[in-house]
Amino acid sequence: MNYTDFIHNLDSRLELYFKEQKNFICCKKQCSACCEKGDYPLSQYELEYLMEGYSNLETSLKIKVQENFKKFKKGGKCPFLVDKTCSVYNWRPIICRVHGLAYICPTGEAKLPYCANEGKNYSKVYSSKELFCEPIKENLDTKELLKDFPDVVIRNLYDWLNYN
Numbered sequence: 001m002n003y004t005d006f007i008h009n010l011d012s013r014l015e016l017y018f019k020e021q022k023n024f025i026c027c028k029k030q031c032s033a034c035c036e037k038g039d040y041p042l043s044q045y046e047l048e049y050l051m052e053g054y055s056n057l058e059t060s061l062k063i064k065v066q067e068n069f070k071k072f073k074k075g076g077k078c079p080f081l082v083d084k085t086c087s088v089y090n091w092r093p094i095i096c097r098v099h100g101l102a103y104i105c106p107t108g109e110a111k112l113p114y115c116a117n118e119g120k121n122y123s124k125v126y127s128s129k130e131l132f133c134e135p136i137k138e139n140l141d142t143k144e145l146l147k148d149f150p151d152v153v154i155r156n157l158y159d160w161l162n163y164n
Ligand code: SF4
Pocket: 026, 027, 028, 031, 032, 033, 034, 035, 099, 100, 113, 115, 120, 121
């Protein structure tokens, strides 16, 4: 399966998961707090797809992203975030697609979006490290999802962009 087919397939599953958990996912329009911590981990496959998205942007948007690239610091705001909106939404990496869901990670624990601790998603059913709702059973960790792709390398976005 090529990466484009894989991502379409993943999106179909995620659509169902987001529907299942819609009562706990309370993202408000223009909340971009998760993208403000945009130095996220991604693979070479996602990076290539992301850059394809970037190359498809209209010039004025591309210039804004380029300005963000110049200011991008390790752990900092994602350079693709423009006016609190993802400029490469259809091409965004896996972690951005699954973000917001509660799911079971390899240790068997539920992984929650960090903003549950800030009174946002899942806060209604989350208290003192206990989750009072059923998390998604599938492990949505990037490496696990890409297990059938050869030689997957995961690096943070900053490290990819500064990697020679
Ligand atoms: S996942 Fe959390 S931080 Fe991100 S947009 Fe939703 S509410 Fe905001």
